[in-house]
Structures are given as structure tokens and as C-alpha cells.
Amino acid sequence: MMHSDTHASALQLDEAALRQAATADLDEGAVTPAYGPHRDAIxxxxxxxxxxxxxxVLRYKRHYFTADGRESPAIAAEFLVHANEEAAHADLLAQRIVQLGxxxxxxxxxxxxxxxxxxxESSDLQDMVRANLVAERIAVEAYRQMIQLIGDKDPTTRRMLEGILADEEEHADELKDWLHR
Known part of the structure; x- marks a missing residue:
């Protein structure tokens, strides 16, 4: 039974560190000293x-307004949905940047x-789809790398990026389907 007591004590919070983090640099808001040297890089x-x-957002908006052809209404509608979702991602990122100071x-x-x-600035519908698919694949890889780089240095940012990554993967899958129509 002593063995389990040892493990229980290893899972206790450091109360002194909690108080120090809570009271040092109050003007930093949610950013505690644990963010350390990584904050500026993040x-x-x-x-x-x-x-x-x-x-x-700008690319999708241009494609939304300029898409032309038999299948353009459905694809253009998808471009607008993606533009709005990318704008929401931008808002999340800007908000987190401010939270980090x-x-x-x-x-x-x-x-x-x-x-x-x-x-x-493609004018051909399939070229538009292809350009957006390439951009989504770039975003997928960029977010994947960012998540890996951030790791446990900033769990809140990592979780936000994981959510954005899931959206970007969904966008890429939707565009892939449009590319092969």
C-alpha cells in the first residue's frame, strides 16, 4: 500500500508555484511565467x-464572385462557406495573439x-478548385507543423490549432471531391 501513497504524492500540485504564477505580473492576464521564452515565437x-x-479569405472571395460555368453555382457557394470559415479562423488566431500579449x-x-x-486570380473553375486545394494542403501541413512545434509549451493554442486543422482537412477533402467532377 505504501507504493500507491508514493504515486499519489507525485501527483500533487506545487502550491508555492501556483501562488507565484498567480501573483507575479498580474498585468499579463492569462499569460503566466510558464509561457517563458516561447511566447514571442508562438x-x-x-x-x-x-x-x-x-x-x-481574399482568394476564396474572389473565386466566389468570379466562378463561371455549369457547376459554378454549387462550387461558388462552397467557396463562400470556406471564405467565412477562414475568416472565423483568422478571428480565433487574432484573439489568441492578443491573449498572449x-x-x-x-x-x-x-x-x-x-x-x-x-x-x-484563375478564371477557369477547375483551376480555382485546384488553387484552393493546394492552399488547403499547405494550411494542413503548416498547422500540423505548428502543433508539433508548440507541443506542450502552450496547450490552449495547440488545442485551438487542432480545431482549425480539422476544418482545413475537411476543406481539402471537399475540394478534392469537386476537382474530380
């Missing part, structure tokens, strides 16, 4: 993801240079 990753989402970078002058995905 904010930079999130700002690049924000730029990517914003470029994706950073400043979300919405600067139009640097969006493309910071984005992992490209803007696209």
Missing part, C-alpha cells in the same frame, strides 16, 4: 497563420509575404 507563428487565413498583424502591405498560401 505569437510569430500565429501571426503568419493569421496572414495565411486572410489571404485565403501580442499584436495581431493585419497589415495589407505584408500579407502575401507572410502568408504560407498564395493568392490566385
Amino acid at each position: 505569437i510569430a507563428l500565429l501571426n503568419d497563420a493569421l496572414a495565411t487565413e486572410l489571404v485565403c 501580442g499584436s495581431p498583424d493585419f497589415s495589407p502591405s505584408t500579407l502575401l509575404s507572410r502568408s504560407h498560401a498564395q493568392y490566385d
Whole structure:
């Protein structure tokens, strides 16, 4: 029975560390000292993801308004759904950046240079679908890498990114289906 007592004590919280984290730098809000040196790097990753989402919104919106052809109404409707979901992702990212004490970078002058995905001005419907599929696959890989890099350094950000990743994977699957019609 002593063996189980030893394990129970190993799973106790450090009360002194809790008090220290709670009372040090109150102006930091939810950001406790445990975020340490990783906070600025995480904010930079999130700002690049924000730029990517914003470029994706613009690309999807352009494709929504310019899609033409027999199947264009259904595909254009999907482009609009994706644009709105990408905008919601951008909002989540910006909110988390602020929670971490950073400043979300919405600067139009640097969006493309910071984005992992490209803007696209295709006029052919299948080229639009293909460009969006490529961008979604880039997003999937970028979020997968970010999740791996962040690991346990920031569980809240990691969970948010995992949710966004699931949406991006769904977008890629939907676009793949449209590509083969």
C-alpha cells in the first residue's frame, strides 16, 4: 500500500508555484511565467497563420464572385462557406495573439509575404478548385507543423490549432471531391 501513497504524492500540485504564477505580473492576464521564452515565437507563428487565413479569405472571395460555368453555382457557394470559415479562423488566431500579449498583424502591405498560401486570380473553375486545394494542403501541413512545434509549451493554442486543422482537412477533402467532377 505504501507504493500507491508514493504515486499519489507525485501527483500533487506545487502550491508555492501556483501562488507565484498567480501573483507575479498580474498585468499579463492569462499569460503566466510558464509561457517563458516561447511566447514571442508562438505569437510569430500565429501571426503568419493569421496572414495565411486572410489571404485565403481574399482568394476564396474572389473565386466566389468570379466562378463561371455549369457547376459554378454549387462550387461558388462552397467557396463562400470556406471564405467565412477562414475568416472565423483568422478571428480565433487574432484573439489568441492578443491573449498572449501580442499584436495581431493585419497589415495589407505584408500579407502575401507572410502568408504560407498564395493568392490566385484563375478564371477557369477547375483551376480555382485546384488553387484552393493546394492552399488547403499547405494550411494542413503548416498547422500540423505548428502543433508539433508548440507541443506542450502552450496547450490552449495547440488545442485551438487542432480545431482549425480539422476544418482545413475537411476543406481539402471537399475540394478534392469537386476537382474530380
